[in-house]
Amino acid sequence: MTTDPWGRVDDDGTVYVRTSEGERVVGSWQAGAPEEALAFFKRKYESLLTEVELLEKRLATTDLSAAQALASVQKLRDAVTEAKAVGDLDSLARRLDVLTERVEQRRIEQKQAQEEARAQAREIKERIVAEAERVAEETTHWKTGGERMRQLIDEWKAAPRADRATEQALWKRMSAARNAFSKRRKAYFAGLDEQREQVREVKERIVAEAEAIADSTDWGPTAGRYRELMQQWKSAGRADRATEDxxxxxFKSAQDRFFTARNAVFAERDAELRGNAEIKEKLLEEAREALLPVTDPREARVRLRDFQERWEEAGPAPRDVRDRLEGAFRRIEEAVRRAEEQEWQRTNPEARARAEATIAQLRDSIETLEKQLADAREAGDERRASQAQESLDARRAWLAEAERALAEMS
Incomplete structure (x- = not known):
């Protein structure tokens, strides 16, 4: 009889394996030496050992699902239990027990991950549905709203799946939102067609009146009426594009006809007023030389009255230069007025008295703050000293400004 730590070969060629439950027959060997029999059945054990090691490695290094791993463990367990092999089969069974525990832990982890993934998918799709419902209920920008609704459908399709019941409930809301949006959009455009027809009728009336007054020579009122018609046109809304154009x-043709005729008449009138403009140009030059800069406000006022009378006597200027000329003359008038005001302020005894009182008050305040600053520094109170210094600096600046103002009155 030939023996081994894990098995033996009986004299009749029967091969046994030793386990924790005792010996059991794994085969017989008649073709050669007993050692060859043990080597043959050891190789079968080593094959099982390799399969167990491979499964351990797969479980440790891949994302093999718990269900697949459990099936593989059970298959190997059956193979080890019925193994026709010689070796430490109990060790293999224990290793399979450890693998079973790992697989069970993976099953728990994968189930938790699956639940988390479904919860995340539910959150994603609930957000998509909520936005779709908001678009369906609130949007009035139909083009961008339609594009966003299509994007949300694509986002839904690309999102991970939640559980079946959640998917069905959320898709029902998604579909309802899409249908609601389509109904609102159709209703809007149906109402828009009706509104555009109303706009067309309003603008037909505006155009009819514009054409009726196009040949009017009542220039002022008619120009005002065209401005009113233009305002009505803008506030009426828009018809369909072809009708609008x-x-x-x-409307533009009628308006252009009127203003072209008016401009021609005004151009003829302006030509007659060029002489007035030349007179006013000369008056401006003369007034600038005589009055600016203002050194004696009283004399400037007297001389300004003479220029004002001559300015009025010159008559109106053409429209293309009227604003420039009038603006330049007003600036001369304004310069004289400002000089008079400054002179009055400078010689006003009440203003001088107020300035002197302000200076006296500031000096008293500065004297008080200087004493407070000195006391604070002597007491070592840095915070109170800093506050006093800030107040003192401010009042010294105010005093300097007040003294400059008083000096200007002198």
Missing amino acids: ALWER
């Missing part, structure tokens, strides 16, 4: 062309 055609009506605008008619």
